[in-house]
Amino acid sequence: MASELGDRHDKILLEQLRAGHPGAFEQLVASQASRLINLAFRLIGNRAEAEEIAQEGFLRLHRSLDSFRGDCSLSSYLYRIVSRLAIDHLRREKLRRKLFFFRRHEDDADPLELAADSNAxxxxxxxxxxxxxxxxxxxxxxxxxxxxxxxxxxxxxxxxxxxxxxxxxxxxxxxxxxxxxxxxxxxxxxxxxxxxx
Structure with a gap:
């Protein structure tokens, strides 16, 4: 049921995006940004770069609206774009550095620190x-x-x-x-x- 509502919402949002409805793209970004940033972060391990990858994912979706056939939901399509961008990023980074976590920025949240057991x-x-x-x-x-x-x-x-x-x-x-x-x-x-x- 929830996925049916999500699919219906995606179709309406897609129609609004294609019609140039003001605010439709911002609504899409607001609803999907944290999910896509978190995915990119889990894939590459750097919060700032994950945000850039998610932003690039939204830009690619915007550029491909005319060719998007709707074979899958908008959220699945964005997930696919961000996953591929993260893979490409990892391939480029491997050429530049061996271990990414030694060069993390201090503002990158460590997922293990966020999930630390308070009773441990x-x-x-x-x-x-x-x-x-x-x-x-x-x-x-x-x-x-x-x-x-x-x-x-x-x-x-x-x-x-x-x-x-x-x-x-x-x-x-x-x-x-x-x-x-x-x-x-x-x-x-x-x-x-x-x-x-």
Missing amino acids: SPRDNLQAKETGQRLLTALDGLSARQRAVFVLRHQEGMSLKEIAATLSLEEGTVKAHLHRAVRALRAELEDLQEDRS
Whole structure:
């Protein structure tokens, strides 16, 4: 029911955008911005760059309004654009730097600090933060596409079919990228698993 309402809202909004209705684009940005920025942040790990990627996603949608056929919802279309922009960004960044989280800006919120358990001991919180930093480092070692597939599956909760549609890949290719990503992350974080046993 909620998705039907969302689809109907997207269709109305699309008609308003194409008709040049004042405020329609701002309404779209307001309704989708935080979701897209959060997606880009999970994919690339930098809040300011995530905001730029989301902004570029909105610009690309605006430029392609005439060619957008409506085969999927506007929100799915934006999700696809931002995912692809983030993958391209990661590929460019890999050429410039090895580990992105060592060069983070101080104003970038650490997702683990935001989700710290208030009942946990300081030692547990420190271990969680260190584990999160190790995971970020391990994620940076993946190819851009493997990282995107892993994040979309395990942090966004998307199905393999949805990931395939978002990234324009075959479902079997998504499975292969996910398998390689999980195998690489397990190998990189093997000592953490041993510590828990």
